[in-house]
Amino acid sequence: MLGSSSNLSGDDGDNRRDDGGCDKDQPRNTEEYRISARKFVDMAKKNGGNSDMIALLLRHNLDVMHIEKNICESIIGTLLHVKGKSKDGLKSRKDLKDMCIRNELHPQERGNNVNYLPPAPHMLSKTEKQIFCKRLANLKLPDGYSSNISNCISLEECKIVGLKSHDCHVLLHQLLSVALRGLLPKGPRNAIFRLCAFYNEVCQRVIDRNRLEQHEEDVIETMCMFERFFPPSFFDIMVHLTIHIGREARLGGPVQYRWMYPFERENGNDDVTLKILFCGVCHSDLHYLKNEWGITMFPLVPGHEIVGIVTKIGSNVEKFKVGDRVGVGVVVSSCKTCENCQQDLENYCRKAILTYNSIDHDGTKTYGGYSDLVVVDQRYVLRFPDNLPSDSGAPLLCAGITVYSPMKYYGMTEPGKHLGVAGLGGLGHVAVKLGKAFRLKVTVISSSPHKEAEAINRLGADSFLVTRDPAQMKAALGTMDYIIDTVSAVHPLAPLLGLLKLNGKLVTVGLPDRPLELPIFPLVLGRKLVGGSDIGGMKETQEMLDFCAKHNITADIELIKMDDINKAFERLAKSDVRYRFVIDVGNSLSKGPMTSPRISGIASLTEFTKRGFSRQTNLILPPAKQNLGYEYSSGVWQFEGYGYVPHGTSGVCIMQVFGANPPHATTLMLRVYNGSLMYYRGPVLVPNIYDKWFHLNVIHDVGAAKVKVFIDGYLLLQVDGRGGTTHSFKCGVYAQNNDSYCMESRWKDIKVLRKCD
Ligand SMILES: [Zn+2]
Ligand SMILES: [Zn+2]
Ligand SMILES: [Zn+2]
Incomplete structure (x- = not known):
């Protein structure tokens, strides 16, 4: 029944078995695993010429954080053998029996319908469970690194429940390896460590392409190791997706750009953290959600009429103290040095950073007020006067200043x-x-x-x-x-x-x-x-709030719960609101310990974000250099590749040169409307583009501000650039207006070239 290779863990001196069972064809050692993994990759490469598997780029846009949460919960549930969470159980043991593998784990009938399940290598012993839970509970972590994980741990029951996505993210990257040190037989432990290392590596800000290829191979081997020790039911779709993550990173750049879960930065010396109480629903929120301006970067957390309570201040902050009621409007940062900034007109600063859908100074994306907290530089935080109500006062931060500022400036x-x-x-x-x-x-x-x-x-x-x-x-x-x-x-x-x-x-x-x-x-x-x-500068916005407080001016609002946001958006689209929706964020957003990573309004925005997200397979191309996320700001750059748009895809941008001076976001967009390839909404470049491969070259001369578009070798468009400091090429599908349900473009042989100086 048991072969000689049955106990690879040997020195663990433990009655749990590391090995698979009776399947003689199963690869037995690392070298064999490596070969099978290589074979898989080679096969995929060989099929590249005619197979969709390689020719189509980034079709799925995997949400790695979401996958991490599922895997982390599955692993922990299985290790601790938590009822309902463990992937192991009577059914999975019966599966083993049906599959005729791992005989030593088959359920043993003990009469009276009692089944004994022999201990498996993936289960922690009772003492080990206690050690594991205690280690996790006692970990001392820097503020904001994760939520208070120890709150999720029950030491008596050896259970861990209620982990948030970001907790699972850090568990998988760091903490699990620490907590499992010396526990479990070597085999399953190594499998887990290897998987943790993979996720850690693949989630780095910068990915080394050469190493990534190795990771893609290694992770297949890792999954094979899991297969030896974990029950078959462990391998659900989420676990399986691990196999595809490397390839996505190779095609789409660092996975963090595609996270569905927004983060907030740590409170810096000049920052104020606020717990959000209310947030107004502005019409621009709807424009961004529907990507009506073509500049939305999903995932998106809208909201720029924010009122909240200060919970933390940096060492340089003197204007505010913890407990103050404050507001945040449309702008959260600017350069502070330009002529406009020095005249308190931060809203007109060319480097102004908007409250959401902007890139902050540290390169991260900004997220708005449909969430539990926000960290903002004190200069862009406003005092909320005592007699100004938080809910009906919130809309003044955008709607109010938008009309107040011109009345003052134009002398009205x-x-x-x-x-x-x-x-x-x-x-x-x-x-x-x-x-x-x-x-x-x-x-x-x-x-x-x-x-x-x-x-x-x-x-x-x-x-x-x-x-x-x-x-x-x-x-x-x-x-x-x-x-x-x-x-x-x-x-x-x-x-x-x-x-x-x-x-x-x-x-x-x-x-x-x-x-x-x-x-x-x-x-x-x-x-x-x-x-x-x-809108208006910070000084004037403060003046406006004080003026409104003095004259008892507030917006007429309809207060809604976070969960009603989708309904509110539907009504807003029909202008059916008197006169502003305001979300009671503080009382209706799902509760949890205040943590740095946000619990965002995204959960209740599923419908919108999912639609937006799954259809925005917006692609950052692999560059010539090692770092996958390339950008350029000078020189002559060329995008070359073969594209294909299937019949039925319409109202979509398929290729763009990203980056331009506001109000534009792009220097070039090639869009498809009803079968015609167009430069933005016109002119038409190719009247019938569907269902055929075309060869596309886009040459962007940044210095001369010229863009040329060649299709199948013919120069079809020559236009001026639209400014901007950094650019990148993107292709894929990106919904514009009147977008069709079907959304697809295929790309192959893509090259990004830079002209030699
Ligand atoms: Zn698959
Ligand atoms: Zn607004
Ligand atoms: Zn400025």
Whole structure:
């Protein structure tokens, strides 16, 4: 029954068996494993020419953190033999019997329906369990390294429950190896150590390509080792995905860029950490979620109207103390040295870092307020005045300052003057209240007559003007001193300009996605002014909060729970909200110990993020150099490769040159709409691109700011660059607008080349 190789653990002096059982074909030693692993890789490479397996790049976008959580829980559950968590049990032992392997582990009937399950090499003994749990419980870790893991450990029951994703991440990378030292037979222990080392290596910020290939081979061998010691049911889909991670890293760059779980940085000397209580739902959150501006980097945690309580301050922070009520708006950092920053106009700094979907100074991504905490440089944190409510005050941080700043800057505050507010939504309704506080005559200009009563009775407007009523519009010609235009849909400006008196001012703060027509005659003949404005600097935002507190101005809100966010977004898309949703983050986000890695709102955003995430197989290409995540900022660079877009994929960007001066994010986008390959939304480069391989060359001369696109050797496009400091090529599929359900592009033989100097 047992072969001579039955006990490789030998010196462990233990009755648990390390070995497989009766399957004689099973590889027995490391060298054989290595050969089988090599064979697999060679086979895959050989098939490369015609097999999808190699020709298609990055199809799945594996979420490594998620995989780590599953594997870590499976390992711990199995080691501790926790009921319901262990992959071992009567059923899995019966599997072994059916498969005719590992006879020594088969269940033994002891009469009365009692089955005895012999101890297996993957089980810790009772003493070992206690040692293992005690070691984990007593580990002293730096602040913010993980949540308090010891809270999850029950020493009496030898159970570990309630681990968070990030806990599993650090367990797998570091702690498990420490806690298991000297426990378990050597075989299963080594298998676990090897797997831990693999995940540790593959999650590094920089990956060495040569070593990665070795890891890809080694991990197959590691999985074979697991197969010898762990029950067959251990090998679920999550464990299996380990095999594919190396290849994804080879194609897509370091896996951390594709994590679904956002992190927050440690509180630095100038930082303030706040526990988030409320967060407003701004229309831009929806634009980002749907990637309507084409610049969303998933995963995304939106929210830039944040009110919270200070829980930690850095050593240089004097403005705030723990327990203070504070706010964070749209901007969380900037260069602090440019002309704009020195004039307290951080919002116009070219290096301004936005509260979410931006890259912070340390290279990490920023995440917004739909989460439990945020760490922000004190300069960008605002004092929340005592009498300003946290919930209805939150929207002032974006909506409030967006209308307050232009009113101040353009001098639209002279008492007695007449202000028109075009559009009665989140921005407009605050503009009405501010106008009244500045003692202006306020008229709401709207296309929906049914909003009249509310505008006048609830918000305090003096009158209401229906744009679709020609008689009303005619009567109002030349009656207004100022107009704030908050409409973000494309709309004509001429009627609004007509409402202005001589020297009248029209300021637009909505952001229509296409240019508006600007009639010059009324401007010239009436000495009128058209201007724009974007939120406000920190000093002015503070001034606005203080002003609102003094005049009892808040937003009219609908308070929602975190779990209702998807419903709220649906309603927001139909402008069905009076006038701002605010999330009661503090009371409705799933609770847990305050930890540095966030419990994010992502759980309740599953529908959106999943849709966005799985379809944004956005690819960072392997570079010529060792470091996979390359970027360039000078020189002449070329992307070369073969692409293929199957029939049915539409409304999608398939290749881009990333990086440009704001408001643009990209220097080039090649998109496919209904079978045509286009430069952005036009012109058409190739009328029928579906179902055939095409050869693409994109040459980007950064210095000369020129981009050339060749398809099948023909120069089809030559356009100017769009600025930007760093660039990279990306291909794959990236949903744009009117995107189809089917989303696919295939790529092969991709090269990124740099012209020699
Ligand atoms: Zn697979
Ligand atoms: Zn906003
Ligand atoms: Zn600046």
